[in-house]
Structure formats: C-alpha cells, structure tokens
Amino acid sequence: MTEEYAIQLSGITKAFGSVVANKNIDLNVRQGEILALLGENGSGKTTLMNMLSGIYQPDSGTIRVNGKEVSIHSPEDAKRLGIGMVHQHFKLVDVFSAADNVWMGREKAGFRLKRNRYAEMEAIAKKFGFDIDPRKKVCNMAVSEKQTLEIIKVLSYGAKIIILDEPTAVLTVQEIQKLFTVLRKMKDEGHSIIIITHKLGEVMEISDRVAILRKGEYITTVNTAETDEQALTEWMVGRKVDLNIDRPAMEKTKPLLELRDVCIRSDEGTTAIDGVSFYIRGGEILGVAGIAGCGQKELCEAIAGLRPIEKGQMIHKGDNIVGLPPRVILEKGISMSFIPEDRLGMGLAPSLSITDNMLLKNYADAKGPFVDRKQGRADAQQVIRELEVVTPSTETPVRRLSGGNVQKVLLGREIKAGPNVLVTAYPVRGLDIHSSYAIYDILNRQKKDGVGILFVGEDLDVMMALCDKILVLCHGKVMGVVHAHKTTKEELGLMMTGSLDLTNKYEDKPAGIAKDSLFGDGQQKVEG
Amino acid sequence: MEMDKLSVVTSFLHNIVVYNIPLLYGTAGEILVEKSGSLNLGVEGIMAVGAIFGYICGCYANSLLVGIAVAFLAGALCGLLFSVLTVTLQANQNITGLTLTTFGLGVYFFVGNGLKASGWPVMGNFSNIMAGFSNVAIPGLSKIPLLGHGLFNHNVLVYLGIAIAVAMWWYLNKTTPGLRLRAVGENPAAADSVGINVTWTKYLHICIGCGIMGIGGYYMGLNMSGSFNSNCWINGYGWIAVALVIFANWNPAMAILGTFVFGFFNTLRVSGSSLAAAFPSVLGFLGDIPTQLYQALPFIITAIVLVVTSIRSRKSSGLPAALGINYFREER
Numbered sequence: 001m002t003e004e005y006a007i008q009l010s011g012i013t014k015a016f017g018s019v020v021a022n023k024n025i026d027l028n029v030r031q032g033e034i035l036a037l038l039g040e041n042g043s044g045k046t047t048l049m050n051m052l053s054g055i056y057q058p059d060s061g062t063i064r065v066n067g068k069e070v071s072i073h074s075p076e077d078a079k080r081l082g083i084g085m086v087h088q089h090f091k092l093v094d095v096f097s098a099a100d101n102v103w104m105g106r107e108k109a110g111f112r113l114k115r116n117r118y119a120e121m122e123a124i125a126k127k128f129g130f131d132i133d134p135r136k137k138v139c140n141m142a143v144s145e146k147q148t149l150e151i152i153k154v155l156s157y158g159a160k161i162i163i164l165d166e167p168t169a170v171l172t173v174q175e176i177q178k179l180f181t182v183l184r185k186m187k188d189e190g191h192s193i194i195i196i197t198h199k200l201g202e203v204m205e206i207s208d209r210v211a212i213l214r215k216g217e218y219i220t221t222v223n224t225a226e227t228d229e230q231a232l233t234e235w236m237v238g239r240k241v242d243l244n245i246d247r248p249a250m251e252k253t254k255p256l257l258e259l260r261d262v263c264i265r266s267d268e269g270t271t272a273i274d275g276v277s278f279y280i281r282g283g284e285i286l287g288v289a290g291i292a293g294c295g296q297k298e299l300c301e302a303i304a305g306l307r308p309i310e311k312g313q314m315i316h317k318g319d320n321i322v323g324l325p326p327r328v329i330l331e332k333g334i335s336m337s338f339i340p341e342d343r344l345g346m347g348l349a350p351s352l353s354i355t356d357n358m359l360l361k362n363y364a365d366a367k368g369p370f371v372d373r374k375q376g377r378a379d380a381q382q383v384i385r386e387l388e389v390v391t392p393s394t395e396t397p398v399r400r401l402s403g404g405n406v407q408k409v410l411l412g413r414e415i416k417a418g419p420n421v422l423v424t425a426y427p428v429r430g431l432d433i434h435s436s437y438a439i440y441d442i443l444n445r446q447k448k449d450g451v452g453i454l455f456v457g458e459d460l461d462v463m464m465a466l467c468d469k470i471l472v473l474c475h476g477k478v479m480g481v482v483h484a485h486k487t488t489k490e491e492l493g494l495m496m497t498g499s500l501d502l503t504n505k506y507e508d509k510p511a512g513i514a515k516d517s518l519f520g521d522g523q524q525k526v527e528g
Numbered sequence: 529m530e531m532d533k534l535s536v537v538t539s540f541l542h543n544i545v546v547y548n549i550p551l552l553y554g555t556a557g558e559i560l561v562e563k564s565g566s567l568n569l570g571v572e573g574i575m576a577v578g579a580i581f582g583y584i585c586g587c588y589a590n591s592l593l594v595g596i597a598v599a600f601l602a603g604a605l606c607g608l609l610f611s612v613l614t615v616t617l618q619a620n621q622n623i624t625g626l627t628l629t630t631f632g633l634g635v636y637f638f639v640g641n642g643l644k645a646s647g648w649p650v651m652g653n654f655s656n657i658m659a660g661f662s663n664v665a666i667p668g669l670s671k672i673p674l675l676g677h678g679l680f681n682h683n684v685l686v687y688l689g690i691a692i693a694v695a696m697w698w699y700l701n702k703t704t705p706g707l708r709l710r711a712v713g714e715n716p717a718a719a720d721s722v723g724i725n726v727t728w729t730k731y732l733h734i735c736i737g738c739g740i741m742g743i744g745g746y747y748m749g750l751n752m753s754g755s756f757n758s759n760c761w762i763n764g765y766g767w768i769a770v771a772l773v774i775f776a777n778w779n780p781a782m783a784i785l786g787t788f789v790f791g792f793f794n795t796l797r798v799s800g801s802s803l804a805a806a807f808p809s810v811l812g813f814l815g816d817i818p819t820q821l822y823q824a825l826p827f828i829i830t831a832i833v834l835v836v837t838s839i840r841s842r843k844s845s846g847l848p849a850a851l852g853i854n855y856f857r858e859e860r
Contacts, residue, residue, distance in 0.1 A: 076723035091718035104711045105722025109704040
C-alpha cells in the first residue's frame with residue numbers, strides 16, 4: 001500500500017537570528033499532485049522548500065517522506081530521498097556542458113569520465129521527453145534551456161518529489177505553456193510537484209491544490225477547483241485587495257524622447273540593440289516586452305548615457321543627447337532605474353544606508369567639499385514617508401531591507417530627481433502583490449504628472465494592464481509597437497519569439513516614428 | 529670549438545630544467561588548490577615548511593623517499609591549516625594565505641637556525657640522498673644530440689614533477705572526481721545541490737595541492753645542496769608560482785610550458801655569461817647586462833606575464849568562477 005502523502009511537514013519552525021522565517025508550519029503534499037505554494041515575498045516559501053532540499057535544517061518540527069520520518073541534513077540526503085529542487089537562481093556550472101552538469105552529481109559514475117556520457121545524457125533526456133544538446137555549454141544556453149536542463153538533472157537523479165521555485169518568472173508565454181505540459185506529464189507519471197509562484201493565473205491553471213503562507217505562517221490549503229483568484233489573494237495578503245491596475249487616460253504631449261535607428265553593442269561586443277526606433281510622449285507608459293537578455297539592459301544603459309551608442313540618434317525634447325555624460329543626461333530630466341536579477345547589483349550600494357544612497361545621486365548639488373548629510377536624510381525621510389518604505393531608520397543599510405523596500409528606495413530616489421523621462425526596468429521584479437501595486441501606483445502618479453515612462457517588464461498581464469503601448473523586442477530588433485488594450489498575450493508571445501513581426505503593419509506609418517516628431521529640429525541642431 | 533658551443537647550449541637547457549622544476553611543483557599544487565575555488569597565497573611559506581622538514585627528516589633517515597614523503601606531509605599539514613581556517617571557519621582566503629607565508633618562513637628559520645646551532649645535517653654526508661638525487665638518464669632519448677642531456681638526463685624529482693603535472697591534467701579533465709572538483713571551484717552551490725560534498729572536496733584537494741608544493745620546496749633545498757644560510761631556499765619562487773598559475777591558465781599541462789618559458793629567462797642569470805662567451809657575435813650582449821638586472825628579471829617577467837595574460841578574453845579563461853569566495857550553504 002502506498003502512502004497517501006508524499007511529504008508531510010508538521011510544526012516546522014525556522015529562524016534566522018531574531019527573524020522567524022517559518023513558524024509552526026504544517027503542509028502535506030499528496031502523491032502525484034501539483035501543489036502550488038503561494039505567498040508574498042518574505043512569507044517563507046523558499047525557506048520552507050530549502051528545508052526539504054537540505055539547504056537549511058528546521059529548528060523544530062518533523063518531516064515525513066512517504067510516511068517515514070526523516071532528517072535532511074544536506075542536498076545529498078534530499079537526493080537520496082528522491083527530492084529534487086529547481087532553484088529560482090539556477091544551480092548550474094556555466095562552463096560545463098549540459099551532460100557534465102548532470103554527470104557531476106551522478107551516483108556510481110565511475111572514476112574515468114566516460115566518452116559516451118553525451119549519448120547517455122541524450123538518451124535520458126529523450127526518455128523524459130526533452131530535447132537538449134548534451135554538448136552545449138550552459139553559458140551559451142537560453143534561460144528556458146537552462147531550466148529544462150535543471151529539470152532533466154533532477155529527474156535523472158530519480159527524484160519523485162520535485163520542487164520548482166518560481167519557474168515561470170523568466171519564461172515567455174509559450175515557454176510557460178511548454179513547461180506546464182511537462183509538469184502535467186510528470187504528474188501523470190506519478191511525480192509529486194510543488195510549484196512556488198506569485199502569479200495567481202498560473203496557480204489556477206496548473207495546480208491541483210494551493211497551500212498559502214503569509215508572513216512565515218501557514219494559512220490553509222484549498223482545492224484549486226473550489227477557489228478563485230480573489231479568495232487566494234485575500235488569504236495571501238490577509239485582507240481585501242483590488243486586483244485591477246489603473247490605466248489613467250492622459251492628455252499626451254509631444255514626444256519627449258525619440259530614438260531612431262539606434263544600434264548598441266553588448267559587453268561581449270555583439271549587437272545587443274539593432275536599429276531600434278521608438279518614442280515616448282509625456283503622460284504615457286511605454287512598455288518594453290521581450291525575453292530576458294534581448295537588449296533591455298543595453299537599451300536602458302544607453303539612454304542613461306552609461307553605454308556608447310554605435311549608430312543612430314537619440315533626441316530629448318529636440319536636443320541630441322548622444323554622447324553626453326550621464327550627469328548631463330540626468331540634469332536634462334532623464335532618470336533610469338534598473339533592477340537586475342539579484343535585485344541589488346545596480347543603482348544602490350547595499351551596505352550603505354538609505355541616506356547615503358540618496359546622496360549618491362545628488363552629492364554634486366552640495367556646495368563646498370563636504371556632503372550635505374542633512375539634505376540626504378531629509379530626502380530619505382521623504383521617500384520613506386511617501387512610498388511607505390518599511391525600515392527601522394534612515395541609517396539602515398539598504399541590504400537589510402526586504403526586496404520590495406529596496407526597490408521602493410531606488411525608484412523613490414529616481415523620482416526625487418523630478419524627471420520628465422523615467423526609464424524603469426523590472427521595478428516589480430520578485431515583488432509580492434502588495435509591493436507591486438504600490439510601485440504601479442507610484443508609476444501612475446508620475447504619469448499623471450506628465451512624465452514619459454519607459455517600463456521594461458516581464459509579466460505580460462501587468463504590462464497589458466498598466467502600459468499604454470507595448471514595444472516588443474526580439475534579439476535586439478523591434479517586432480512592433482502595439483496598443484496595450486488591443487493586443488493579446490498570445491500575440492505578444494509570438495512577437496517575443498520573433499515569429500510575428502508587426503513593424504510593417506501600417507505602410508503609411510513607419511513603426512516607431514512619431515508623426516509630430518521633433519526630429520527635424522534636432523537634426524538641424526546636430527548638423528549645424 | 530664546435531663541440532664546446534654545443535655543450536654550452538646543452539648545459540643551458542639542462543639548467544633551465546634543473547633550476548625551475550620547483551616552480552612546476554608550486555604551480556601544479558596551486559592549480560589544484562585554486563581549482564577547488566580557494567586562492568592560497570601561502571605557496572612561498574608552504575614550500576619553505578615542506579623544504580625544511582623534508583630535508584631534515586630525509587637526511588636523518590638517509591632516504592630521498594622519506595624526504596619526499598615528509599615534505600609532502602608537511603605541506604599537506606599547512607594545507608589542512610588553511611582548509612580549517614578558510615573552509616570551516618570561513619576566514620578570508622587572501623589574509624590566511626599571506627599569514628601562511630609569514631608563518632611558513634618563520635617555521636623554516638626557527639627550525640633551521642635551531643638545528644644549525646646543534647648540528648646541521650650536511651647533505652654530502654648522506655650517500656643515499658646524494659645517490660637518489662643524482663641524474664638518471666632516460667635510455668635512448670638522452671642520447672639525442674644537443675637536447676638529450678639537456679632534457680632527458682635528470683634526477684627523479686624532475687620526472688616526478690612532470691608526471692604530477694601530466695597526471696593532474698588527466699585527473700582534472702578526464703575523471704569524474706576531477707569534474708566534481710571543477711564544479712566546486714566554479715559554482716559550489718551548484719555542486720552542493722547535486723550532492724557533491726563541497727567541504728570534503730575542498731579539504732582533500734587543498735591538502736594534496738599544498739603537499740605537492742611541499743615537495744617542490746624540498747627539491748629547492750636539495751638543489752642548494754642543503755646549505756642553510758640567511759636566505760630562504762625558496763627565494764620568491766612561491767610567489768612566481770602563483771603568477772605562473774595565471775600564465776598557465778589553470779591548466780597543469782600548460783604549467784610545464786610556463787615553467788620552461790619562465791625558466792628560460794630565469795636561467796639567463798646563471799648561464800648568460802657562458803652563452804655570451806660561446807656566441808660572442810650573437811649573444812655577446814648578455815655578458816654586458818648587469819647582475820642586478822638578471823636578478824630582477826624573474827620578477828619583471830612575472831609582471832609582464834600578468835599584464836599579458838590579463839588581456840586574454842574571459843571566455844577562454846580557466847579561472848574558476850568562485851575562486852577566492854568562501855562557500856556557506858545557508859548564505860542568503
């Protein structure tokens with residue numbers, strides 16, 4: 001007789017210092033089901049799962065796998081118990097081939113590396129229904145390939161219980177559908193799957209049951225079929241939340257920022273942005289959609305003056321800004337904030353306080369050789385108050401704040417400068433619903449003030465609700481600019497993968513060039 | 529006359545090998561350590577510790593083999609110390625390595641001076657060591673004109689050093705434990721997540737790598753005929769080895785080449801004047817270079833090598849991605 005539950009957690013508690021990440025959690029996973037683990041940031045989902053995968057040990061509580069009580073001291077133990085985890089940040093060795101990444105963890109692999117390990121890997125991948133080039137190095141792989149490799153890795157070690165930590169965050173719509181097909185197939189083969197996610201739509205689509213955590217505590221587990229997004233949100237946040245994102249209609253101004261035929265190189269010297277043209281008007285949000293690494297970062301950096309432009313022109317209010325130093329561009333009112341994957345890498349100095357991070361932007365305004373700490377502190381207090389940043393004080397190192405608050409500080413500082421063009425990339429990356437909506441509000445407030453916003457995003461649902469227009473990038477090329485309320489997710493997905501090109505949809509209207517362009521004046525200025 | 533010129537070239541080649549093999553030990557050992565993701569700057573000190581204990585114990589036992597074994601063990605013990613500090617206690621690797629250099633040189637002079645006061649074992653008195661360290665010609669190959677004596681007539685430690693480097697290349701690239709070691713050095717979190725014991729892998733390879741450095745130190749002692757004076761036998765070679773690791777691009781096979789390229793310049797100091805005398809028209813200028821410049825040459829070359837290799841593109845680099853970063857599983 002098989003046990004009903006693959007995993008039973010009871011009374012699990014885990015604290016990091018004085019912070020309790022998991023408090024007395026009970027969670028059961030049935031055999032052969034897909035359980036969605038839902039919760040806001042900092043609700044302890046990943047911590048809880050890391051105790052199953054052997055990264056952490058619980059302070060108290062018991063874990064049962066297939067009815068037997070176990071203690072998991074290391075990932076090796078987890079592997080033996082048939083638990084495999086696909087981490088949010090992939091745990092792959094970049095310089096190894098796909099096969100070697102799997103091979104390195106194989107039991108009884110023998111002393112000598114087998115020459116036929118590539119063929120063997122391909123066979124294993126085929127067995128599970130995947131198609132992967134076993135000789136391809138991880139550093140040359142697309143994100144979805146890396147994820148596939150992670151799943152193959154976990155399956156090939158014989159995992160029966162598979163945990164996926166936010167697997168859809170980096171995928172396109174089509175890739176998500178492919179992943180879900182894989183998950184359903186794995187479920188049919190008897191695997192138990194736990195999927196961590198923020199996205200309610202996906203929870204409803206893929207899961208059999210949903211377990212909800214809030215602030216480190218277990219709330220409930222419900223059958224997906226018997227609930228809806230509104231109810232889930234209330235459990236997750238603890239109160240009623242309006243799930244609609246506003247899109248205030250605004251009187252549009254003349255184009256503020258215009259790019260024409262811009263080419264930008266990446267760090268590796270390849271072409272990251274290839275002949276891109278678009279414009280942003282005041283009072284509108286232009287979304288930029290695209291698979292991760294399609295030139296979004298290079299584009300943002302080039303606009304802020306941090307990266308040279310190979311070819312093409314950038315006009316701000318009729319003035320050419322190509323080749324200007326970042327500070328001058330900033331003074332013209334163009335502000336850029338980029339949230340990288342690790343969420344701390346760009347824009348903020350993690351170990352400096354909020355005040356000091358404010359000073360990083362406006363230190364040059366102070367008179368004399370000393371920094372104006374008073375002003376910096378006042379700025380910090382203002383940002384904390386206006387954006388509801390949760391922090392012990394203005395002097396707390398940014399690194400100690402939670403993700404959402406870090407991002408609020410960064411965005412707050414950029415807005416503080418009073419920009420007329422705001423470039424923001426992934427401002428809600430990794431944020432929970434509550435913090436995300438706070439950020440959308442901030443952006444909408446800026447839009448109402450007549451700021452032109454370039455919003456580089458990843459969640460298509462959000463972009464379709466928040467943005468006025470969406471520009472789709474695929475490998476550095478523009479696939480078209482669509483009206484957010486007229487497009488569909490499928491259309492955007494196809495454009496993101498390059499299978500649909502709408503740039504020549506209207507013959508009379510070249511894509512990305514405004515009718516009332518200020519370019520004429522600009523060009524004369526450049527030439528004169 | 530013609531014979532004479534040939535013999536000058538031959539002895540130049542011979543010297544390149546004889547005087548620079550310790551670099552190969554140091555470099556190969558450090559490659560193994562660095563491939564585990566640990567940057568050990570204590571090579572100089574570890575070689576010194578291996579040298580002094582290897583030499584003394586080897587002499588007392590009147591056995592080269594005992595000397596090699598003790599040198600290895602002494603080096604490995606230093607490696608153990610480094611592992612405990614950096615892997616288990618998570619101390620900063622750079623500081624620990626530098627401390628180990630100071631510590632190792634301290635041990636070297638402490639033990640050496642102490643023994644010198646009571647009775648220093650003079651190498652010449654130990655027949656087995658002398659015999660063991662004498663040249664062994666490889667049959668056939670050593671008869672090749674010009675190159676034979678230069679490259680194929682050496683003491684066993686030269687052959688052992690080459691063998692270690694070649695074996696290490698094979699181990700790193702062709703075996704499963706080698707693959708796992710590289711995984712630990714590249715991305716310990718990834719290695720950990722597939723069940724590789726990161727701590728054990730690091731301990732093992734740091735200790736073995738440091739042991740190999742120890743043998744290199746012992747070799748230097750023997751090469752100096754065991755004459756103990758105010759200069760340490762290692763004389764900066766440990767530092768050069770650290771640089772050679774970068775030159776060799778973390779590839780033990782390339783380390784052999786690196787050792788000899790580097791050795792070429794290094795040996796000009798010894799053989800420069802005889803080369804100048806043998807080929808006055810072409811190499812005469814070698815005799816005019818002041819000694820001080822020759823002495824500085826190894827370090828000038830090191831600096832040039834570091835500049836040149838740092839231009840190399842990152843993609844082809846063998847630099848382990850997690851080098852110098854301590855791994856702590858629960859780090860968030």
